[in-house]
Amino acid sequence: MAGIGGMLLALLLHSLQHLAYGYSLDAVISKESFLEGVSASSFSRRVIVLVICGVIAGFGWWAVRRFGKPLVSIAAAVKAKDPSMPAGSTLAHALLQIITVALGSPLGREVAPREVGALAANWLSKRLALTPRETQIMIACGAGAGLAAVYNVPLGGAVFVLEVLLGAFSFNLLLPALATSSIAALVAWIGLGNESQYQLPIMNITPSLMVWSVLAGPILGLGAWYFTKITANARANASTSGWQPVICIVNFAIIGLLAGYFPQLLGNGKGPAQLSFDSDFTLQLAAAILVLKVLIIWGTLRSGAHGGLLTPGLSNGALIGCLLGGVWDHFVPGTSLGAFSLIGAAAFLGASMKMPITAVVLILEFTRVNHDFLIPMIFAVVGSVSMFSLMEKRAARK
Known part of the structure; x- marks a missing residue:
């Protein structure tokens, strides 16, 4: 079933x-x-579709809350x-x-x-x-x-x-x-069909990637912690008033306007993740998409819409991995940006969703990457989850 x-x-x-x-x-x-x-x-089509999306989201979830049994x-x-x-x-x-x-x-x-x-x-x-x-x-x-x-x-x-x-x-x-x-x-x-979610180019393990995965893990964990705080705050303060349909429409109209210039923003993040794995991003574009993606996710949750954060988290991790890897590769060249992105996706997903083992398994099944990548992936996940846990303990003491 x-x-x-x-x-x-x-x-x-x-x-x-x-x-x-x-x-x-x-x-x-x-x-x-x-x-x-x-x-x-076209630009106009993106805006129109997103406005329709806002109408459906706003009135749909308002009706579920108003007339349906509590979820x-x-x-x-x-x-x-x-x-x-x-x-x-x-x-x-x-x-x-x-x-x-x-x-x-x-x-x-x-x-x-x-x-x-x-x-x-x-x-x-x-x-x-x-x-x-x-x-x-x-x-x-x-x-x-x-x-x-x-x-x-x-x-x-x-x-x-x-x-x-x-x-x-x-x-x-x-x-x-x-x-x-x-x-x-x-x-x-x-x-x-029996297809994997992402298609990867040929990637190789390098000593540089091993060292980077250890150093980047805690940074990815810190990013994951702030991302979960932002999204948790948005959900806790999501609109539940009679104005929710209007707020949803405005939110999605803004996303439609942004998508006129950045089509990578639309959808759950699979597109940007694939581009990162393909090393098909400039660092400037990756940074812009990352910032805008976090902002529109916050706005969408705040407007009262619902959805998961698995693929958005994976995408954010891939973009952060791309950015950190791009800087690293400038000084220690020889590793593809896609490899950095793959490790970043696993580390960010494991910490942000609090599921380190599941994240590693999912990335392996999503991409069917060579199992040699397990070692740097686990290095980064351990560092990411450890930093996330330290930030949670620090926040609890305040």
Whole structure:
């Protein structure tokens, strides 16, 4: 069920992207990327699509809050004594995320398939009269399976269940997590194919990259900590008044205007991440996209829109890695900017999402990079997560 749900959501996302920006209209899954389609569209089309996105986001989430049952997050359902997720509100919430990301929202799409997978698991657990604890486990597995389906990351989905949702590694939890994520990913192949999320050029490990990964890790962790504080503040102060639709429309109209000059800003960040991995960014453009991306993510969350931060975090890490690597390569040349970006993506994602193991596994499955990159990747993740933890302890003492 999670595999079918994730597959259908991904197909809906691609269909809306093609329709909104007028590219690859003869195929749902095409070789033309979202960034290529957006870049080929006109300035006015980008603005109009983003205004429509603001209308849908503003009125959609206002209606869910006004007329729907209170949403129950996956984390709350996993911890609840009597787990229960409202079907109508959850499905509406998931569909709004997919629609708005397809139209250009800077937030991630990964929460929607996780919610659909968790909802399916919750419904099925009730029908099979599972115990509350078994239901909690299956809701977590459903969420991981949804992630595995939409991104084709069977191992990443399972590790996400264990590290993030259940917070435990045991034989009794490992088996259902691996089984459900693998089944969901396999089912999703029917409509999405067996493809990796990112295509990498040839990259080589260098001694310079090893040293850089140790030194850059803490800097990436510091950036991740500030990013989580900014986004947490935006969510805590998100608009919930009757003015939310207007605020959403204004926010997305501004994003549309910015996208007229920087098409890389639209979407969840996959485009900038791919450009970083391809070493296809100037340092000036990478810096501009990074700053603007953080600002529009803050504004979008502040306006009351919803979405994930997995791909946005990965993209930010890739851009920071590109910038830090570009400076490093000026003094110690010989390593591609793409390699720095890849390490930066893993380190930033591991710290910002508080999932170091899952981040490493996801990057490996997202890119299918040579496993030799595990060593510098882990160096950077350890440094990043350590700095993040130190900043959290320091903040708690104040």
